[in-house]
Amino acid sequence: MSPKTICLTSGKGGVGKTSLTVNLACALSRQGVRVLVVDGDLGLANADVLLGLTVTHTIRHLLEDDRDPMETLIFPEPQLAVLPASSGVPDIVNLGPDDQERLSRILRTLAAGFDLTLIDTAAGIGPSVLWFGALADQLILVVNPDPTSLTDAYALIKVLAQEYQRREFHLLLNAVRSDDEAFQTFDTLAQVATRFLRVEVLYLGSVPQDPAVTRSVREQTPFVQRFPRSKAALAVAALAARLSQDRALAL
Numbered sequence: 001m002s003p004k005t006i007c008l009t010s011g012k013g014g015v016g017k018t019s020l021t022v023n024l025a026c027a028l029s030r031q032g033v034r035v036l037v038v039d040g041d042l043g044l045a046n047a048d049v050l051l052g053l054t055v056t057h058t059i060r061h062l063l064e065d066d067r068d069p070m071e072t073l074i075f076p077e078p079q080l081a082v083l084p085a086s087s088g089v090p091d092i093v094n095l096g097p098d099d100q101e102r103l104s105r106i107l108r109t110l111a112a113g114f115d116l117t118l119i120d121t122a123a124g125i126g127p128s129v130l131w132f133g134a135l136a137d138q139l140i141l142v143v144n145p146d147p148t149s150l151t152d153a154y155a156l157i158k159v160l161a162q163e164y165q166r167r168e169f170h171l172l173l174n175a176v177r178s179d180d181e182a183f184q185t186f187d188t189l190a191q192v193a194t195r196f197l198r199v200e201v202l203y204l205g206s207v208p209q210d211p212a213v214t215r216s217v218r219e220q221t222p223f224v225q226r227f228p229r230s231k232a233a234l235a236v237a238a239l240a241a242r243l244s245q246d247r248a249l250a251l
């Protein structure tokens, strides 16, 4: 397995990026994949919150001190590491070119120690989203069936395609009420993006709307652990199994 970096991002906020990143990472690590989660939501970090972790050092400390990046990682499980951001990390634009270069070098070094790195970003088309989006090997766009989620995803694809020459986007449909709704939502976005932006939009999978997700957020425990038989957990476990086999996308 060669190390790969996948960025989970979205145009619209609150569509489930952090929940899916954390749970996908847990499911993958339980299937024997060594996973690093990078909290790329520098302003409003919360991957650590969803895992109930106590953070002492963050990306900010990495840039301020010359500490060993490995010391900043938290291991909720032996095969799963988290690089926390915590709130208050300056946005990418405020870092300056030298620190940006340092951060990308640090991330590359850390990623080399894992089979897979998942980056959870903020929403929108702000500088940090585009920075992480440009850095990753693969992009997963998390989309839910709301029309605004689709229009915002289209806007993000447009910027990443036109300004960063990204050509391939994997869509992960979240909070769907049926497979049909997932396919239809995918189809709507894929058709316009393919036609007007000349990009390739691929269907990665879907996760159902499920109260287990909200409960697990409140309990700060991943739903794949806390509610392993829930519909959302089964969907994420199936997705993890596919990702760990599908070398074309992830590994």
Ligand SMILES: Nc1ncnc2c1ncn2[C@@H]1O[C@H](COP(=O)(O)OP(=O)(O)OP(=O)(O)O)[C@@H](O)[C@H]1O
Pocket (backbone or CB within 6 Å): 010, 012, 013, 014, 015, 016, 017, 018, 019, 020, 041, 121, 122, 123, 174, 175, 176, 207, 208, 209, 210, 211, 213, 214, 215, 217, 232
């Ligand atoms: N499949 C789902 N079923 C039910 N609720 C969900 C599902 N996915 C996400 N949610 C709800 O949406 C909320 C937002 O999820 P999450 O924080 O993962 O989104 P996000 O995209 O990371 O948001 P932000 O853009 O603010 O970073 C969660 O607290 C959860 O309650």
Ligand SMILES: [Mg+2]
Pocket (backbone or CB within 6 Å): 017, 018, 019, 041, 046, 120, 121, 122
């Ligand atoms: Mg988030």
